[in-house]
Amino acid sequence: MSKHQRVGYRRVSSVDQNTVRQLDGIAIDRTFEDKASGKDTNRPALQEAIRYVRDGDTLVVHSMDRLARNTEDLLRLVRELNTKHVSVEFVKERLTFTGSAADPMSDLMMTMLAGVAQFERSMIRERQREGIAIAKANGVYKGGKAKLTAAQVKSLKARVEAGETKTVIAREFGISRETLYQYLKAQ
Structure with missing residues (x-):
């Protein structure tokens, strides 16, 4: 009988960012890493990690926003993993989801935290749009530089x-x- 594994998943949005801080000092048997936007769940290493984990394993992720950018994707991913009897542990939030019907408080916490994170991201984008509009109105924002001569x-x-x-x-x-x-x- 094989031992249950702690499988790490790390993600950064771009190739010039690095994942060193994520899961630093956490005991992990195997790690999967994506350098891709979290806008959807179609990320190669994430899909590979989901295929890799087995009954009894734990997928360890630095924080909820590293796994998914919106509440719907986060809930679906955790539910799919829990259906496979894989626990999902979020280090930053100090929460572990096992899919146990005996723990409805965990589901409530995950839904609330994911909703707050999604709202926060929307607010950041809104402030960014407002800042660009103000800069354009003041003649400061010129957009990106031309890619070709x-x-x-x-x-x-x-x-x-x-x-x-x-x-x-x-x-x-x-x-x-x-x-x-x-x-x-x-x-």
Whole structure:
């Protein structure tokens, strides 16, 4: 019979951030790590961790916002893991969810904390939008700098007109297809 494992999951939003602080000093048997936005749960290491954990294991996460950005995703993930008889432990919040029907207070706490975190994130985005609007009104905010030079845009347009694949062109210029389409629209 195999021993139950403590499986760590760490996530940061971008490649230049690091996960060193997350789960520092916590006993973990195996760790999965994503450097991706938490906007949805379609993250490679998270999906791999969910497939990896077994009955009796514990998924250990630094905090609720590292697992999911919204209440609905968080509740669904914890419920799915608990259905597999996998506990979910959130270190920062000092909460562990086992899915036990005998502990309805844990479910209430998770729902409330996830709701507060989602509200907080919405408020941050709202303040950011307000700040940008004020900066634009004062002529301070100019938006992001152009990704391509005028010569590159000319080359890009010529290659598209010659029938090259937009995906390949975008990749070679290091821009998204959406950005490529924006350059094509701007005449």
